[in-house]
Amino acid sequence: MSEFVQVAAEIAQLDELLDKEYKIESIIENLDGSQVILKYDNHQTELNITTADARKYLSVKLKEQMEHNL
Amino acid sequence: MADLRINLAGIESPNPFWLASAPPTNSGYQVQRAFEAGWGGAVWKTLGDPILNVSSRFAAVSFNGQQVAGFNNIELITDRPLEVNLKEIYETKKKFPNHAIIASLMVEPKQEKWHEIVKRVEDVGVDGFELNFGCPHGMAERGMGSASGQVPALVEKQTAWAKEVATKPVIVKLTPNITDITVTAEAAVQGCADAISMINTINSLAGVDLNTWNTIPHVAGKGAHGGYCGPAVKPIALNMVGECARNKHINVPISGIGGISSWQDAAEFLLMGATGVQVCTAAMHHGFSIVEDMIDGLNNYLDEKGLKSVMDLVGRTVPKYSDWGNLDLNYKIVADINNEVCINCNKCHIACEDTSHQCIERYTDHDTGKPMLKVREEDCVGCNLCSIVCPVDGAITMKELPQTLPSMTWNERQALHHAFAKNK
Numbered sequence: 001m002s003e004f005v006q007v008a009a010e011i012a013q014l015d016e017l018l019d020k021e022y023k024i025e026s027i028i029e030n031l032d033g034s035q036v037i038l039k040y041d042n043h044q045t046e047l048n049i050t051t052a053d054a055r056k057y058l059s060v061k062l063k064e065q066m067e068h069n070l
Numbered sequence: 071m072a073d074l075r076i077n078l079a080g081i082e083s084p085n086p087f088w089l090a091s092a093p094p095t096n097s098g099y100q101v102q103r104a105f106e107a108g109w110g111g112a113v114w115k116t117l118g119d120p121i122l123n124v125s126s127r128f129a130a131v132s133f134n135g136q137q138v139a140g141f142n143n144i145e146l147i148t149d150r151p152l153e154v155n156l157k158e159i160y161e162t163k164k165k166f167p168n169h170a171i172i173a174s175l176m177v178e179p180k181q182e183k184w185h186e187i188v189k190r191v192e193d194v195g196v197d198g199f200e201l202n203f204g205c206p207h208g209m210a211e212r213g214m215g216s217a218s219g220q221v222p223a224l225v226e227k228q229t230a231w232a233k234e235v236a237t238k239p240v241i242v243k244l245t246p247n248i249t250d251i252t253v254t255a256e257a258a259v260q261g262c263a264d265a266i267s268m269i270n271t272i273n274s275l276a277g278v279d280l281n282t283w284n285t286i287p288h289v290a291g292k293g294a295h296g297g298y299c300g301p302a303v304k305p306i307a308l309n310m311v312g313e314c315a316r317n318k319h320i321n322v323p324i325s326g327i328g329g330i331s332s333w334q335d336a337a338e339f340l341l342m343g344a345t346g347v348q349v350c351t352a353a354m355h356h357g358f359s360i361v362e363d364m365i366d367g368l369n370n371y372l373d374e375k376g377l378k379s380v381m382d383l384v385g386r387t388v389p390k391y392s393d394w395g396n397l398d399l400n401y402k403i404v405a406d407i408n409n410e411v412c413i414n415c416n417k418c419h420i421a422c423e424d425t426s427h428q429c430i431e432r433y434t435d436h437d438t439g440k441p442m443l444k445v446r447e448e449d450c451v452g453c454n455l456c457s458i459v460c461p462v463d464g465a466i467t468m469k470e471l472p473q474t475l476p477s478m479t480w481n482e483r484q485a486l487h488h489a490f491a492k493n494k
Contacts, residue, residue: 003427004448026494027487056399059483060475062490 003051010054013047014061024062034058072372073379074365076110078345079239079264079323081198083170085110086336086368086380087361090327090348091174091200091243093145094358098158102165107358108365111170113348114159116147116202117191118176118214123149126287129276131302140302141351142276144287144294146208147176152190160194171195172241175232176202176209179218184231198238200325201229201263203254204245204270206297216245216270222257229261239264241325244310246272246303251310255320266314267325267348269307271297300351304329308342315343315388331360333367340380341387395481402471403452405430405445411465414441418456418466426455447471 014036022038022045029035033050036058049058074085088111089095089104096115104112123146131140148155163171173196177183188199203219210217218224225242232240242258244251246269255266273295277286285293307328314320326344330336331352339347352360368380377383407418407430422430429449435442445456457466478486 002446002449004446024490027490029487056478056483057475059478059486060400063476063478063486066486066490 004053007051007053010047010049010051011057014049014054014058017045017047018061024058024065027058027062072369072377073381074110074369074372076346076380078325079198079241081111081170081172081239081265082168083110083346084168085365086340086346087364088112088170088172088325088346088348089353090350091116091172091202092350092354093143094350094353096148097150098162101158101162101171104353104358104361105162105166105169108361109169109358111172111197111346113172113174113200114155114196116174116176116205117152117155117187118147120149120151121146121208124289126289129287129296130300131276133302136301138300138351138355140274140276140298141300141354142274142287142296142298143271144207144289144296147174147202147205152187156191156194159191159196163195163197170197172198172200174200174202174243176205176214178212178214179224179228181231181234184228185235188232188235192236192238196238198241198264199232199236200241200243200267201232202243202270203228204243204268206245206247206271206273207295216247219243219245219254219270220248222254225254225257226261229258229263233262241265241267243267243270243327245270246306246310246328250313252313252317252320255314255317259320259322263322265323265325265345266320267327268310268314269303269328271299272303272306274298299329300355301329301331304335308338311339311344312342312388312391315385316391331355333364333371336364336368337371337383340383341385342391343385343388345381345384393481395484396479398477398479399483400473400475400478402473403468404447404450404471405452405454405456406467406469407443407445407456408465408467409442409444411462412443413462413465414443415461416443417459417461419443421455421459426453427451430456 017038022040025037025039027034027036034055036047038045049055076083076086091113095112101112127145129142130138133139173191175187177187205215209215229242242263244254258266311326323345325346326339327348330347330349336347419430429446431444460466
């Protein structure tokens with residue numbers, strides 16, 4: 001499978017949650033990539049961002065969230 | 071015509087091309103011929119207690135038909151008495167007063183030894199000294215050359231001893247046989263060096279004879295490691311020059327050495343922060359006359375760039391040289407294949423498929439029935455491998471993609487994630 005398909009899928013998953021006003025609550029980076037916990041009201045969900053390009057995208061989104069919270 | 075004159079720590083020279091301390095600068099006859107050919111300066115073959123040499127001494131590494139891609143030597147410093155060298159230096163300087171003559175020196179790491187040789191050599195009118203803390207073979211076994219050049223405290227101390235008596239500029243020549251050359255460069259600065267030069271040769275063995283099982287070169291069936299130089303070492307030297315040039319603690323001029331064979335190589339060293347360059351292997355391979363092309367080429371280049379002086383070129387690339395952590399993670403280039411030029415050798419496809427990211431596809435053009443190649447841009451990581459292996463100029467170019475994400479370096483990313491975790 002083209003890695004880009006996986007990148008696109010991971011970005012789409014993240015975007016979908018952020019569009020639903022989920023916020024990034026924590027990011028744990030380990031051997032398997034980035035384990036991201038997102039929260040919205042009482043809802044919590046976890047994403048595994050494994051591809052390099054999606055992890056870059058995650059950092060951009062984290063930066064946007066932090067700037068928005070300032 | 072641009073002004074090619076340089077001033078390296080007070081040493082003036084009509085152009086930036088010096089011969090490095092090596093066999094080409096062994097005698098007055100050779101140095102005078104070099105100056106007549108156009109070289110701006112010469113670093114005299116290292117003076118010290120005259121040594122004994124062996125035979126044979128040199129070996130070359132050829133690669134894919136390119137002769138002398140690398141060059142290995144086990145020759146030591148001068149084997150001639152100091153007085154003979156001094157007489158020839160004096161005569162040469164008298165004949166060529168506007169050319170730079172720098173005396174390379176190597177003695178035991180003792181204060182009185184440095185004082186003695188500096189005083190004796192300075193009397194004959196050299197323009198400067200170059201302390202040889204770099205030769206990796208032979209002399210290093212006796213505690214000199216790279217053996218002392220690998221110990222920062224010894225570099226500092228010996229530089230200071232030379233400086234105690236020298237009235238002319240002192241250049242410290244550094245060994246690349248060390249993990250981080252900026253450490254010894256800083257030590258030289260601490261010892262009050264007026265300039266540094268790099269690189270000396272790299273520990274090497276040119277090869278092994280598969281018939282006799284002797285090393286190459288060998289001396290009556292025995293071998294010993296030598297010093298490697300020539301075009302193959304240029305990238306190593308260029309990085310070391312750049313690392314020193316961008317280090318704020320190393321605030322002295324740099325004389326660049328290592329595989330310089332053309333005006334383009336020289337220009338690259340100047341851009342990376344060298345004030346002048348030293349050449350050896352190319353002169354040994356092609357003779358002194360190569361300097362004519364170097365001078366013409368550099369002159370034309372400076373004119374094209376609208377620069378009046380070669381000194382205007384010095385260090386222009388240094389601000390662009392940084393740590394990996396300061397590179398933009400979101401900058402993206404991809405390969406672009408021009409099928410009009412492509413000869414369909416498939417080298418790019420094979421390289422990408424076997425050893426990179428499997429993003430070059432082969433297909434048959436519906437209209438012409440011709441085999442074609444195309445890049446799946448979304449999977450291309452911009453590694454450059456296909457353009458490197460492509461044998462046809464212009465068949466593969468790397469093109470910048472419009473940036474879809476804001477710039478973010480690794481260091482910025484890590485700081486961001488760290489701040490986020492801390493606030494939580």
